[in-house]
Amino acid sequence: MTTESTTEKPKTKGFALLSPRAGAAFLTPAGLLVAVFVIAPFFWVIFVSFTNRTLLGRTALNPEFIGFGNYLTLFDFDNFFQRGQFGFSLILTVQFVLFSALLGQALLGLLLAWLIQTVPPTVKRITETFVIAAWILPEVVIGFAWFAFLDRDQGTLNMLLTSVGLPPGDFLLEHPFWVIVFFNTWRGAAFSMMLFNSAFSSIPPSYFQAADVAGASSWQKFKDIALPLIRGHIVTDLILITMWTFNTFTPFLLTNGGPSYRTELISIYNYRVAFRDFEFGKGAAVGVIIMLINLAFALVYLSLGRKKRKA
Template structure:
């Protein structure tokens, strides 16, 4: 490329070109991620609300919002922060760790022994379920569990069994099963790829030695995919901790029995209009997510060093 005398040639690989391409993305991130992040932190130290005097002129109240969230007198009361935090921990343990991870690994291991055609068909169905919008999935489950015209109750009646009001009688277990069903696809695909990367000769040698499927899983499969297991557990824990989709099924009820932290934050900030208190909850959730993210980065770097060594 010809250039004027005394001018440097422009290259797409130069630092100036890279800065020019990154500037629009940096401005967008600054406007829609970084600025709101610091704004939420600031609001968490005020009594800002949507209505009333503090809507236009919020007052700085220091740590009052955080103190109210951790008030020992009401910490375990339904509808309060402590109850939602404990409920969220139970939700994560049951639906993410005991549900998605365990069921995803079981399905992935079973796929290693089925014919290739059936394996490909199963993978296609799982991916299709994974990419469906969450609103569509939630509506399908609501139609499935509806008391009057739900598919499940129609099946129960056809079998001569009494109908159940699942969303009223067992709301927490409904969202646990729903989130497990929704998220198992990711774990299954990740573990399926991990198992497929193991050399077949390892399992063939185990077959010659007369090893059972459990022995092959315990002594060969699981030890060789430990890094993938840690990655899966961290990611699904973060996703489940922040999931909002159960709101579409139960609206956080009945009587706050399914009000996990994302739903609690939404209620406080956008229904009760206590922006300051809602921002304080958001800051706490961000700190918890930061711990998960730092742990994930630490594990990733440790794995990278182990591979390099």
């Protein structure tokens, strides 16, 4: 009778590089910065939104608690839809997001990303370089460049129109809303294009090669192969550009919110109320509403991401 002796390997316990106290010591400075510059202002804005605090006058030093007074003023439906009021800016921002982000940046970025898949590698790299350059340039530089391009008297666009016999126009005065829509679309389409370009590049080439053998057209390959495979990227792009477009302030450089409040997006309205009219309480209430809307976008994004991981 033979017996086999089994030797048990000693269990090796993992060890931490840092002790809990050392880890806490390293995290403390970052935690303090977050508490001072993020958490504290967050709760301060919420508190101020329930007061009549202003920059000047008696209520600057001794604000009074007015409960939901600022919110009731913002949602006063007697003048809710009038220019210069919160409701008008909110609806204008929704239209701006719809035309600029959803119908502009996403579609244009998707189209450009698909088109550069069929060009030679050299042309593709040059295009990507220009797109990235347009994306990384500071918004202030881009804003003033567009202002110079659209200027009525010395603008480049009017010079080009005049050179071909077309009448010049004062686009910032006559069509201010569509100007900021085109501006933001041109600015943001670069991000969508880079995201979709990366998504298309991750698709195995054999899928498209098999479609070529079957005689599929470019539209059929796009509709039946590419779109289903990048559905998650499309959702991510739509949610991100929606949040960015909803909170953008750059159109202020072109139109200053005018003329006659026709381009006063909700971010510009918040700036005017808080830092021009000096109504800090009312401006804080607008800020809280914007935070709630952004929170709704974030929850939608997280829920969709959770469903994607489970799938």
